[in-house]
Amino acid sequence: MSPATRRRMRNRIGRGLTFEKVWATIERNAEEARERYAEWEARWQKEVEQRQKEAEERKKEAAEREAQRQKEAAEREAQRQKEAEQRKKETDEQEAKWQKEAEERKKKADEQQSNLALEMHYLDMQIGGLHNSFGEMAEFMIAPAMVDLFDSLGYYTSEDLTCNKIIRDEKGHILTEVDLLLGNAYYLFAIEIKTSLGKKDIEHHRKRLEIIRKHINRVGDRRKIRGGLAIAVMKEKGRKAILDAGFYPIEPSGIKMKTDLPEGFVPREF
Numbered sequence: 137m138s139p140a141t142r143r144r145m146r147n148r149i150g151r152g153l154t155f156e157k158v159w160a161t162i163e164r165n166a167e168e169a170r171e172r173y174a175e176w177e178a179r180w181q182k183e184v185e186q187r188q189k190e191a192e193e194r195k196k197e198a199a200e201r202e203a204q205r206q207k208e209a210a211e212r213e214a215q216r217q218k219e220a221e222q223r224k225k226e227t228d229e230q231e232a233k234w235q236k237e238a239e240e241r242k243k244k245a246d247e248q249q250s251n252l253a254l255e256m257h258y259l260d261m262q263i264g265g266l267h268n269s270f271g272e273m274a275e276f277m278i279a280p281a282m283v284d285l286f287d288s289l290g291y292y293t294s295e296d297l298t299c300n301k302i303i304r305d306e307k308g309h310i311l312t313e314v315d316l317l318l319g320n321a322y323y324l325f326a327i328e329i330k331t332s333l334g335k336k337d338i339e340h341h342r343k344r345l346e347i348i349r350k351h352i353n354r355v356g357d358r359r360k361i362r363g364g365l366a367i368a369v370m371k372e373k374g375r376k377a378i379l380d381a382g383f384y385p386i387e388p389s390g391i392k393m394k395t396d397l398p399e400g401f402v403p404r405e406f
Contacts, residue, residue, distance in 0.1 A: 279316055281393040293318040303351050312347045327364045333374035338381045349406040361406040
């Protein structure tokens, strides 16, 4: 008991209070305190239970929200998977379509290639026949006229005359060929026969004569080589180009062949 309490008790006792009254008062006060504590504890317990209940409700709500979120996520994933499968299906179908179209294009291209190869074969046969025709023309028509032409120029080439001359290397590979080759003891004349003069015919003939030069060197033939281009339809521009290259421009003149050479013309020799 605190000093202040004892003083209050002495004062009260001094005013006619007995110890029993005082003790009764103390017990009453204690009982009231216990009652207030019990009320407070009850309220606190109630509040704790209320907070626990609210916490349980919040936990339940959170669990429901999480379950809903997972459900929505699963639905979105299922939808995404479905869309992905749909896109894959569409992609596979498109790829299959492209593959089929590619195969059809390849098949068509192969057919076209086959047709082209067949056409080229027929064309080669036709060109071969045309070449043979030119060869026969050179042999039976142009060759005698060409001999007469070069004889008139003082070369007398009838000693060495070959139509469709093929030049081969030591292994038998074709190096070049020329429509008409004629000559004498000192010169060889390589004549190419064309219906018209193409852009590269002169250059091709120059290369042809270089090959012939190397070939006859290997076999010990030292004759000089000169070239000529016999053109069925000769134009003035073509004639000038042939002359500038140092070749004989040759063209038909009735049943004969002629070459119009300017004064001072010097043929190129290989």
